[in-house]
Amino acid sequence: MPQLRQDLITGRWVAVATERARRPDSFSQAAKETVAARDVCPFCPGHEAMTPPEVLAYRAPGTAPNTPGWWVRVVPNLYAAFRLEPDGQDHQDGRFWQRDAIGACEVLISSPDHRATTPLLPRRQVEEIVQSYVDRYRQHAHNPALEHVLVLYNHGRPAGASLEHPHSQLYAVSLIPPSFLDELAGARRFHEAHTECVFCRTLEDERRAGARVIFENEAFVVFAPYAARTPFETWIMPRRHSASFGDLEVAKEKPAFAQALQLTLKGLYEGLNDPPFNYYIHSAPLKADVSNLYHWHLELIPKLSTAAGFELGTGIWINVVKPEESAAFLRERIQKEAAQLAGPPADASGASVPGERLRHSL
Numbered sequence: 001m002p003q004l005r006q007d008l009i010t011g012r013w014v015a016v017a018t019e020r021a022r023r024p025d026s027f028s029q030a031a032k033e034t035v036a037a038r039d040v041c042p043f044c045p046g047h048e049a050m051t052p053p054e055v056l057a058y059r060a061p062g063t064a065p066n067t068p069g070w071w072v073r074v075v076p077n078l079y080a081a082f083r084l085e086p087d088g089q090d091h092q093d094g095r096f097w098q099r100d101a102i103g104a105c106e107v108l109i110s111s112p113d114h115r116a117t118t119p120l121l122p123r124r125q126v127e128e129i130v131q132s133y134v135d136r137y138r139q140h141a142h143n144p145a146l147e148h149v150l151v152l153y154n155h156g157r158p159a160g161a162s163l164e165h166p167h168s169q170l171y172a173v174s175l176i177p178p179s180f181l182d183e184l185a186g187a188r189r190f191h192e193a194h195t196e197c198v199f200c201r202t203l204e205d206e207r208r209a210g211a212r213v214i215f216e217n218e219a220f221v222v223f224a225p226y227a228a229r230t231p232f233e234t235w236i237m238p239r240r241h242s243a244s245f246g247d248l249e250v251a252k253e254k255p256a257f258a259q260a261l262q263l264t265l266k267g268l269y270e271g272l273n274d275p276p277f278n279y280y281i282h283s284a285p286l287k288a289d290v291s292n293l294y295h296w297h298l299e300l301i302p303k304l305s306t307a308a309g310f311e312l313g314t315g316i317w318i319n320v321v322k323p324e325e326s327a328a329f330l331r332e333r334i335q336k337e338a339a340q341l342a343g344p345p346a347d348a349s350g351a352s353v354p355g356e357r358l359r360h361s362l
């Protein structure tokens, strides 16, 4: 059973999961020969038996579970740092605390195509990926043993992707992660002082100023945060106040979110020549009643530099590019992408296509 250990001084939790040390490293070969990697890739169609049985798949009618025919497939992570067990135990070891790492780790395979890099996937497929996020999020949100669900994506080896085949991950855990406690505390302070959501206020301010806004459609705004930690740190935030990603409106917000995500990934891919990156979705803890003050969002951080001694020692990031400059660069890229994808206007009046509206107030 994987363990969580608590640091006596800071209260920080660390997941100790030694089974992950045995994780196969497919990457050293993958860089040289993707065909060989595909032969042994557990996420490729035909290799379904190499993973634990699927917990969700969108697949062609008439195809059996754990066989080819799927276009998105979700399986438990074979090398899970957290495990769903009926009874988690706390243990004390002298002054030290340890508890069983209760939770779920899942792999959400983006596409049956081993080489279909996520930034270049068609919009329809990105919508299906987002649907799988929503379906699995909602599934875990009902589990009373869990406190928090995080969906994330690692792109490229320097960003921690251990298998070449594109996939997202989901962690459903039995504690509220520390980075959240900081965000929640800040959101609560702001709400107490101003009786409004700090994220809604930020969105309004950013849209008015415009300098850090990269793209917006009818339901989402993509922008560089004022205090971006790294060059090209990018956030995607719903315009509707909503604390939980699980409440994403599938009819209206899902296509808009998929569009914002796809254009952002494509803009980075084209503009920076396929940089490694991480993104994760911050959503309200499952049990805390923070619906009036928290606001879910996606944070994307390209891996363009490595956190070194200063960052590790102080927690202060050094960003060598102004967020306004990286926003302007990405905005230009994404405008080009969106214009190409939109094609000519659908009718003679030249009315803009809904969802393709871009900011021109630069």
Ligand SMILES: [Zn+2]
Residues within 6 Å of the ligand: 038, 041, 042, 043, 044, 113, 114, 165
């Ligand atoms: Zn594969």
Ligand SMILES: [Zn+2]
Residues within 6 Å of the ligand: 197, 198, 199, 200, 201, 240, 241, 242, 294, 295
């Ligand atoms: Zn809000």
Ligand SMILES: [Zn+2]
Residues within 6 Å of the ligand: 183, 282, 297, 299
């Ligand atoms: Zn956040």
